[in-house]
Amino acid sequence: TVVEKQLKKEGKSRHDVGRPEFLKLVWKWKEQYGSTIVGQLKRLGVSCDWEREAFTMDAPRSRAVREVFVRLFEKGDIYRGKRLINWCPQCLTALSDLEVEHEEAKGALYYLDYGNGVTIATTRPETIFADVAVAVNPTDERFKHLIGQKCKIPLANREIPIIGDEAVLTDFGTGALKITPAHDPTDFEIGQRHNLEQLVGLTETGKLNELAGEFNGMDRFKARTAVTEKLEAEGLLVKKEEHINKVGHCYRCHTVIEPYLSDQWFMNMKRLAEPAIAAVKNGDVRFVPDRYSKTYLAWMENIRDWCISRQIWWGHRIPIWTCESCSHRQGYVEDPTGGCPKCGDARYEQDPDVLDTWFSSGLWPFSVFGWPEQTPDLKYFYPTSTLVTGRDIINLWVARMIMLGYEFLGEKPYTDVHIHATIMTRDGQRMSKSKGTGIDPLELIEEYGADGTRFGLMSQATQSQDVRHTEERYEQGRNFCTKIWNAVKLSLSLAKDTQPTDKPEPTSLADRWLLTRVSQLTRKVRGAIEGYNFDQAAGALYEFFWTELCDWYLELIKPVFYQRQDAEEQKRVAQCLLYALDHYLRLSHPIMPFVTEEIWHHLPGERAPLILSPMPEPGWEDAQAVSEMDTLQAVVRAARNLRAELGLLPKQKAEILLVAPASSKELLEKNRPMLEALAMAEPLTIGEDRPGKALSQGVGELEVFLPFPADFDLSREVKRLEAELAEARKFAEGTERKLSNQAFVDKAKPEVVAKERERLAEYQERARGAEERLKLFTNQ
Template sequence: MSFFVWSLHGRDFFPCRHFLRVRCVVFGRFYSESRKADLGEAYKPATVESEEFECCDYFKPKVKSGKKFSMILPPPNITGSLHLGHALTATVQDVIMRWKRMEGVDCVWVPGIDHAGIATQVVVEKLLWTEKRQSRHDIDRGAFQARVWEWKEEKEAVIESQLRRLGASLDWPRRVFTMDPRQSQAVAEAFVKLFDSGLIYRADHLVNWSCSLQSAISDIEVDHVEVPKATKIAVPNCEKPVEFGTLTRFAYKVCDSDEELVVATTRPETMLGDVAVAVNPRDGRYSRFVGRYLWHPFRKEKIPVICDDFVDPEFGTGAVKVTPAHDPVDFEVGKRHSLALLQVIDEKGNLTPVCGEFAGIGRFAARETLISLLDDQRLLRGKEDHKMLVPICSRSKDIVEYLVRPQWFIKCAEMAREAVEDVETGRLRIEPKHFEKVWFDWLANIRDWCISRQLWWGHRIPAYSCRPQDGSAPAIWVSAGDRNEAARKASARLSCPHIEIQQDEDVLDTWFSSALLPFSVWPQQDSHYPLDLMETGHDILFFWVARMVMLGKQLTGRLPFNRILLHGIIRDAHGRKMSKSLGNVILPEDIISGATMEKLEAGSRQSHEAGILSGEELTKALEGQKKMFPSGIPECGADALRFTLCSHNIKSHFIDFDVQECHTNRLFCNKIWQATKFTNNAVESVRDGLGPIDTHQLGLMDRWILSKLSGMVDVCQRGMHNHDFHLVTAAIKEFLYFQFCDVYLETTKRAFKLSESGNAAGHCWTLTHCLDTALRALAPFMPRLAQHLHQRLETYPGTKRDFSYPQNLDFRDTPLEDDVSKVLDVVVGIRRLKKLFGIAARHKSEVYLSGDDAFFAPFLPVVETLAACPSVGFTPPSQGTVCDRVGDTLIQLVVPPELRKAFELDLPKLEEKKAKLVKELGKMNKMMSGENYKVKATPEAQKSHAKKIAVLEEKLSRINYIQTLAKQ
């Protein structure tokens, strides 16, 4: 028989030849005609995730009136595929959304893609050069933008595919791109409104400048790399590496005197732009020089000696050269002292005409020339190693220059003051709370925001330079939605009907459009502003979150959200930041589907061919991959990846991710799978005998596991409300893996083997109830596995299938939990003894307990089952046993003579092993107690050493225990 059904992906039809696996659609949910037949031998993530590809409507009860919840996904850049950081963000938000839906809340979750101005332009320019050996200047602006739009379409499809594969249940019809027509209109309207209110202005100001990109860049795009001493760094467009990490000293001669003033600098080439030398007013060494003049050896002019508190008398010589046009601190000093701005390095990194004979020379080539000339004039006073921070453009790897350029700025002081007040008064809450101090410190010292970029890709700034055609008045700047509106505004201001108009060539900083997203993503007739929660990584608290708050409040009069949840940054299992050059970057799809060593290596080589990795970095990456993943990455599935990400405290500053932990959670998935199969088989085996259940009449272990279930649900409720997902996942895993599967489920097997047992019905009700509840608690974290199993789980006759998040249950019995805990401790003690003596089931060794006989009597079947003992009694034989005490209970195990003899023969070897462990532990403790250990050892090394000591101590403890038993 063959017929067609519509696939879950909604893309095509597929033939179905297995009639029993056909699913019927009932109120938007899928049910199996034969759930038992649907569960294979083991959990296979690829199969489950393909069958349940889109799973966002199953665990979704009716919406409770009046409850709404909205979020936006921080839009990934279109520069490439998603990494684990994106996976963490999407997973955390998806967990929140699925939980809210299960609570009966009407939820909206908007996906987006960011155009990422500089980052995307850099990538596409590299691609253009690789494909056609062309730069963007070889083609016009329109053709270049068209190529970027092609890139956008390709990458947007990849990113959407990755998010869907991860299981992100986004409202895809609402997707936005930051350069969509509606977004572009919102950007223009916001700029015009801010400009007309006086908050946007144009001025010459010092900015971070990338000579390779020939554009201003934001602070987030500048990496401050520390070099401890003289270090050569490769710089784009320089023939050879440039040395940093040195302090060069040279002298300025005092005019009309034989005296000199020696200064020290890390950038000798900028001395051509020196307009003063500054000293501290309290530094007596130089007080006689203040107000006098020095002779500039190359510009052949005088420069003054000034005093200013910013000078550190302990740095260098205590006299500091002042170059306002090329240093942020000097720029402020220049404003205080009305010093000239003398720009000596241009946008391309060459010396300007101001430098006379040196004009046109590259900045770092000029360094060598100037040092040589200073030496010739006997003004050079030496060079020494000096620890420093080198500003490097994260996009182009070029050395950042500080240049004074005409740029557009937003005044931030008043908006920042309001943002501080909103947090202080509790109108805006930041979680975790310790980020409030960071918020206050940054906003208190905020600078005006430079929002213009000298790029071709981005939102063209809606500002127009306008002047009368007859030249009767100087040009003015107006902001408008288009040229016609600009002409009307300019005509009114200049009282002139005929205006020449020129739109600014620059584009807006990407963060400007992103800051508008909380209100720009909604059509006017469908507003969900303000959002209920802003969840994102703490690394963009200022660059994005603070700017959303400032602009949202300024442009709409309302906060864009009243709660901020910040998660940590992903690192590898060794606590290292993930980096392509280290070979420790892990793609989500490599974890979901698995990746061979060859595939990982091929990915690194592709990065090298694309210019992302240098040859040296490629070598490091390949070595790192071989060390971390010698056998590749095993297939884990999206659910295991999601669960692992949420098993860490997301509010920590860093989150150390271990692929092995992810694989362990994939095995956990199989544990749940097998438990569901067992439950279905159990119900099927006694279905005819199932009837109404009185929960008060259930057996001891039924009531125990229901009490544990209640405890798990309590933790889940608190954890979800507080966003402590690691507590929720830990509680679910503890319940399902250990309490339900390893303990309770095992205790039920006896009843199902004995068909006359009256406990079978109670076990069936308890099994199905526990699994139903636990799968619903698991659903936000493992949506596909939870849906797959829940819709196939047998329901106890007379019960209804529930799709809501579990609420507090009334089964808690802490005295019973304490009793069972005592019993389980004894079971562990018995297992430990049996393992030490190698006792297997075939030996049929008996166990005897001494203590509270009346307490243990009802639990003897439990002990026999879990400890795999043929019988457990209370009166031991007079000899042939070995003893151990657990709390107040004495355990006596009958040991066959031949096993006892084998045990004793191994004792000498054990003593040798103990001696080696003691010696090794002594060395470790001596090393860690050294004076300089905590200073010299890295945090990763200290963590590794502490773990090793704990392992050694545990091994010694085990040997001591065995030796104690041997003396009996």
């Protein structure tokens, strides 16, 4: 299509340059853009076996296409037939049902007088010239006495029979249906049942033909108006009603497609579909998310024969030769050298049509490994494990690979079909190159790095249908990579000269906790990746690194290196840290391959490339360490909240008082230095007596108190909070008034109303917070 558009700009069509020259141009285009795509994939860090790159049009794949075609042809499953197909009058080719895009359009229903008391309703009066009958439902009391009689096509003045057929709906239009077998799928079937003639009333380019008399040569849409006007002038138009119907468009050029009677190649699908339906039903092939198996089964269970021929030039040419004298047809895997094998006539020519591109794509899972040769690759890799693709090609591609896999290999092509979410624009539109709403992955990589881009994508890779493109996610990804880089640099400065080990000895609570969390993270990330929940894997990796490793663990171990000088302790802690980093890098490598591979080689010890290193296994777990750490973290968080309530600066020390039951006292005492450091507590008192003037927060059975500092001006703080509360309430009321004004809600854009609602919630939250803090102070 792109090459044809380029030619059009130069005022040429493919017919002007000729078939061989045209194919050369397409190959040139393919080489240029094919390598662009491969370049993008490489920069994105896609890990493919680039030595096995293949293309559906290369020699081994072409061989597979011809082999499959000839085998199915010889079995009778590929046949030539005059069928109603979807025809694009612009591209001059047949299209498969899946290549037609249906859209609702406003049209009209025209009621026409066919004489003999018969009125028919049609949306397409220009097709009347190809009518061959009028059909009524034989159970319809209004019309059944007419069956066997005749009526007359208006304007054409041609008599046609009135027939009875149960497919005619009695409640649509008038209940009498004009039958145009060559231009409507229902009519085609009715026509076949009654052995009716198939009159073609349109040319390939969508113009009326000689059947239409004075309208001969007129474009189909112009003719619709002209025919209607003439009918009206002659008093044959009974009435006209507005009507909405679904109109099919060409996926390539968006021209309205025409159901058209044409000689095409078809593939019989019913038999091929059977094992492919069973495979999904019995779980041999699994869709993830499972809901897409419904999409697949709905199509497969009602499958129609596949129109596989296309009247274009780019593609696999149909490997059938036909003899001009005796009409003998034969399929060839290799081009034949002589003439017709039956009569020897030299006018023995290859079919000019090419195959639907999905024909060769459908063979990909085995053609890529060199089938029909029984190659070692084919033996080793087929069936494969997972296919990852988008939902718009489940029927076009996935279904056909499964059917053809069973047919030619007797086995499924893969076990899992993962259908990923589609990235939409920020406001929920489909990304499209022609509308300029797409994004170039290279630009994202320029801006956020390949790993930042990948992390951003993975963190949005939910199992929903669509995700809206949010640039913040890539930014978060880039910042995350920087964070990992810096934190590892710091860690390595602490762990310098330490030899890593597979079996670290965690002795402190912090170490036991860290190794337990690493093991739990390993389970979580592996489980998420195995279940195709990539967003959950990305989220868990982010949370662990940023919060647990950096905010907590690295803070907790600083005293070991900066204050205490116990070399044995330092070695033990450094080995735990290195162990955690080793596992962490392996777990995050699939999402951020570049930064993790680079860092990996800075860790001490002998290291194979990270990309070749196995994912870690869960290891050390100590539930008690986690529950103790949870308590300590909750105490620190409570102390920090209280400090914030009081407006203390981060470095400002303040007294903290913990009132604890005897059961927790030992834990708190043992970890006193950590609590002092992380809560900026000086002094830290652990006891039973509650203080007088203080803020407090409960943590399970514990209570955390922050006594007011000596210089704290309670009345000033109360006044400030009162003012804050009054302001928040005023804004909330104003917004509420706006939202209760029906005229505003009706007229404003939905996103404006939503914004106001958000604002209201924010003011209410602010008021509630101020109110609560006030209560704390005024209760003192």
